[in-house]
Amino acid sequence: MESESQNAWIDVAGADQLAAGGAIEVVVGEHILAIFRADDSLYALDGLCAHQGGPIAKGELSKTDVGKTCVTCPWHGWQYELASGIQTINRQPLQRTFPVREKDGRLQVQI
Ligand code: FES
Numbered sequence: 001m002e003s004e005s006q007n008a009w010i011d012v013a014g015a016d017q018l019a020a021g022g023a024i025e026v027v028v029g030e031h032i033l034a035i036f037r038a039d040d041s042l043y044a045l046d047g048l049c050a051h052q053g054g055p056i057a058k059g060e061l062s063k064t065d066v067g068k069t070c071v072t073c074p075w076h077g078w079q080y081e082l083a084s085g086i087q088t089i090n091r092q093p094l095q096r097t098f099p100v101r102e103k104d105g106r107l108q109v110q111i
Pocket of ligand 1 (some may be wrong): 034049050051052053073074076078093101
């Protein structure tokens with residue numbers, strides 16, 4: 001049986017371009033992604049805010065009252081949990097997330 005469901009890892013940047021607590025914006029095909037390094041983990045979200053397309057990679061990180069790390073869109077303040085893309089007010093997964101990893105000094109994502 002062949003498995004066609006596994007997406008390839010796509011190299012997007014050097015791991016040293018993303019400091020702890022920081023974010024970078026990368027373009028992968030027709031996608032703009034925001035990649036964060038926080039809490040000793042990597043997170044990749046759609047780089048354009050689900051509200052009106054604000055630049056998610058330029059948002060500030062903070063903790064929700066239940067300890068989840070979230071990013072605040074710089075345009076109008078919508079907040080999304082990094083791990084799930086859940087919008088913190090309406091609790092809906094409005095912001096798409098993507099698998100991301102660090103391998104051999106490079107950042108890689110799956111689309
Ligand atoms: S565009 Fe992000 S909150 Fe409005």
